[in-house]
Amino acid sequence: MAEASHLIACHDCDLLHKLPQLSSDGRVTCRRCGAILVRSRTETVSLSLPLVVAGLILFLLANCFPFMAVSSGGIQQDTIFISGIFQLFQQQMWGLGAVVVLTTLLAPLLHLLGLLYILTLLSLEKKVPAGREILKGVIALQQWSMLDIYMLGVLVALVKLLKMTTVIPGIALYSFAALIVVQVAISIVLDHHHLWEKVVPS
């Protein structure tokens, strides 16, 4: 089947566009409906790889150290990142627990690991075995990684808790906040179009 890699169809309105040679950073938007077609970042591999590594380290830190503790009336309750998930399973809220595991642990971790694999091999200018499937997986996982929303949840919970208890933040909390920043940075410098061209050379 003939593929036309010089053309791109808008994913929102199907209009065909001639894809310009993207030699510098920039973006191409659909001239009819305004959808962003391509976000070009020529140095995407060298920019996103260190961010992905940093993200994985922060993810590890966020799960291994104390997250938050509250104390009131002489009693203190310490938690780690996954304490909430444990509690949900203890209360037999299996579905809810599974959703939280997926959106705050599995999806972010697998997303970062998949990117690490692809970006490492690309930066070493090697072929990426199973690159297609892994890149597809990485793209699919993006919308299920909800750590930034969890951060907002932490802020809301903090307001509630500060009213009645003393809150003691832990190392994991700061690592978690840094991880969110790193994830935002990754979303800015990642150029999927470029990755597809490198992973599956035509």
Add this chain to the structure above:
Amino acid sequence: MKTGTLTAHQAGMISCQTCHLSSRTPHAAKGVTTCPRCGTILHARIPHTLSRSWSLLIAAAILYVPANVLPITISSSLGSTQSDTILTGVIYFFETGSWHIALIIFIASVFIPLFKLLTLGYLLLSIQLNWKGRPRDRTRLYRTIELIGRWSMVDVFVVTLMVALIKLGALANLDAGPGGAYFAAVVIITMFAANSFDPRLIWDALEGNDA
């Protein structure tokens, strides 16, 4: 046909939903065609987009009722227990002076799900009734609900955090209520509903007017 307003479909091409490569479809395509670059099955438009989106939308709308009626938290403090739904939680924040948090929770857990359900219903209706007006605005609406939909999960995460932290014995204890599971289901189902909606149908309706 005006030059420069050719869609992939009109040109006999299919755009891959995963990697956005455009491929020319052979005329008598038998069986299943896959994208030459990423291997995803190619569809000119998302298959059964309308029936899938409608059924997911209706399922989410039905589950929206127990999500709001059933409590999402059950707190016990010094012998007395209190059940809170999403709405009573908002009211609590409002009454205790943190109106900014009340606003965040209201927007995330009440406004956004409702907005998403109503907007998706409106978009589906506009396609079923073959409306040709304001396609750009409708596409923008679709993009908006796709982006903000997941933020409704914030209440689920607040509950997750609180059940872990408020474990202070007889002084204060918090359990998750059944409403939380229904609410998470509503968020996830509306995410799937938005994913199965194909915005290109908005623009396909305009083709009837072209020469």
